[in-house]
Amino acid sequence: MKIQWIKIEAIEPNQRYVCSVDSLEQLADRMREQGQTEPIKVWFTGECFRILDGEKRWRACKRLGLSRVKVIILEMDT
Numbered sequence: 001m002k003i004q005w006i007k008i009e010a011i012e013p014n015q016r017y018v019c020s021v022d023s024l025e026q027l028a029d030r031m032r033e034q035g036q037t038e039p040i041k042v043w044f045t046g047e048c049f050r051i052l053d054g055e056k057r058w059r060a061c062k063r064l065g066l067s068r069v070k071v072i073i074l075e076m077d078t
Helices: 021-034 055-063
Strands: 003-007 040-044 049-053 068-074
Touching: 021 055, 049 055, 049 068, 055 068
Parallel strands: 040 068
Antiparallel strands: 003 068, 040 049
């Protein structure tokens, strides 16, 4: 698996994902200090990237105003 950096706006979130504001803030604070230590797993739908794993990390990166995020792009069978 190859780690890549892609623009945060190229990723579509999972609209059903729910997490507390406190836990999101705690993760954002950790990421502000340490950076994004774990990549987000995504797949390309043909139009955009969808998150498979790492929704909370993506939201924390967005909250921090990052323009790019570290991802692993997975191949999905159609």
